[in-house]
Amino acid sequence: MKTLTVLELSKLYNINRQTIYNNIKKGILSKNSDNKIDLAEAIRVFGEPVKKQDVKEPVKIDSPNSAEVLLLRQQIDMLKNQLDDAKDRESFYQNQIETMQRLLEAPKPNMTTFTDQKPSQDIATDPRSEPGVKNDGLTTPVETENKRIPVPEHVEQEPEKRGFWSRFFRPYD
Known part of the structure; x- marks a missing residue:
């Protein structure tokens, strides 16, 4: 790996030589036996060196407005x-x-719906006859009129309900 002197390192990273000596003294940076610093060691401490731009290239200045x-x-x-x-x-x-x-469109008026359809029965193949209408007393036939339930005429009226205090002050009323 490439080794650099303190002067070369200060120019490469654009830092003061005294900063490099202080880092060596504190043990943050180490140098070889020939008093040179390994480039890998410098990268570990200071990071990648910044490449200098040529003066011919336009320098972009980032203003806060351009970032916004x-x-x-x-x-x-x-x-x-x-x-x-x-x-x-x-x-x-x-x-x-x-x-x-x-x-979900509504069916046309000339079309039959599921509830309008009657199952077709073939009399020759289906020997069952239609069951007759049974009067079991639970259902009312459709043809009959609604009859009123007769109310007996001699129904006695219930006595008037009495309050709590009237039971004590008028016990036989």
Whole structure:
């Protein structure tokens, strides 16, 4: 691995030489027997060295406004994606509603419904006859009129209910 002197390391990382000596003295940074510092050791302590930009290249200055603009543009893109997803969902559900409405359409008046249909019976193959109407007393026939239940005329009226105190003050009333 490449080894660097204190001066080369200070120029590479753009830090003061005294900082490097203080790190060596504290034991944070170590140097070889030839008083040089291993590049891997410098990367461990100071991180990757920053590459110097040429003066010919334009230098971008990040202002707080440009960072805010970038953040706002990202949020706008995210909201546009969410809006597209919501529109897709809406169209899917609208199609589902239309399909269900087509399935639940009311039957035409000239069509017979399930309750209007009578089971077809073949007399030759089905020897059963239709059961006659039985009067078991539980059901009333449809043809008869509703009759009133006679009330006996000699029904006695119940005595008037008495309150708690009237039982003591008027016991034989």
